[in-house]
Amino acid sequence: MTDSDTPENNASGRGNFLEQMRKTREASGRNRAERLNRQPQPVVREALSFDSLPEYQRVSMQRKISGMLGVDNPFYRSHDRAAGATTEMGGREFANFASYDYLATNTDPKVLERAKETIDRFGISASASRLVAGERPVHTALEQSLADIYGVDAAVCFVSGYLTNVAAISCLVGPQDLVVHDEFIHNSALAGIKQSGATRRLFKHNDVENLESVLRTVQADFRRVLVIVEGVYSMDGDIADLPALMELRSRYGFWLMVDEAHALGVLGKTGRGTFEHYGIDPREVDIWMGTLSKTSSSCGGYIAGSQALADILKAEAGGFVYSVGLAPVLAASATAALDILRTEPERTARLRDNGALFLKLAREAGLDTGLSTGYSVVPVLVGDSLRAVQLSNELLEEGVNALPIIHPAVPEGLARLRFFITCDHTEEQIRHAVEATARRLGALKARNFGLASLDMEKMMQLQPLLQTPDNS
């Protein structure tokens, strides 16, 4: 016990503390009373019911329209078992192109074994933020593994990929800063920018010259400048022009953040991602971001980079400090999947062969695959949203599960079916999926099926649904 730790001192310390708390509470009570006096009280205010909201009316209108047109909802299909290159729904097996399981680690016995051991040892939850609940060795092992893959000092993992972008971006930039991003960047990065309060500018997709002209015009007014791109773009399947971005970075001194969600395990000879694809020193990119839900078939996200970057995020990023730590079982499963990435590069090679085959066959069949370079993501552009939904439903009849992407996820008129390729897809599955897509899409086009061609009678039936109070 020190001199200042005597019972008398403790008692008087507690007294002072309580006195201070009381004063603060009184002051806030006075402020509140002043606020209430200033504002006229509403007489009676009823809570809005959720079904009166325009947001709900939009959802219910979409349901009614698809019911009226006799088109099933392709979203939220229920699976009977783990989905990979194949899946089972309603007791029937399908070739599955709607899951991210790029390296087929989701059901790999080595991953499952590691997951079970971890549950036995640590239970399910990390129980609280790592700051207070403390570390589990599986967290540090995962972060070390990620840092090794990128050849950088350190990594930090978060409970979701989405949250990773939100937490990291809003921690690193603020209202005095500028974020410039590719126009096709993922919604999670946009959410992070919005939360940060930074000024946001976009540049034309993968157009580094356009980025330069944006930077030249506005960057001088800001404290920090962050540029965000994706390694492999999630909706289009093309690759960021990293060499040109690095060259620009050397002249404009911005931080470069690369979202590797669809590139890790996919690009580069050993699947390390975009830097390996281009042969670039990974340390020259300031912020590597990725998710644990794709190649590593777990859940969570990460930032990899310098030790200082990791230290800042672990101390200051709200989504890390004030959120529960990644579930130990998810950290361990992701680490086991990354071990597979490192020790079995043939999976990456198979994935790449499959992606290239899909793209080649789709082009030969006259399908519009947009900008895709045939790696993990191959879209088939359909244009009309209703036609894309119908095509997805018809493919299900053919034993193929591929989901439509419609507005607002992509601009109106650019609806598509998006095929995720895995290393476990067989040539037969790929050939059948492409052939069935081309045949069914051809027939839909021949019938002129789509929103744009609804006949007058149907339009008249839909009219009352389109006249919700929200539209009046």
Ligand SMILES: Cc1ncc(COP(=O)(O)O)c(C=O)c1O
């Ligand atoms: C490019 C990109 N970034 C971030 C995310 C968010 O990752 P998660 O789904 O693991 O939360 C996704 C998810 O699809 C994505 O495609």
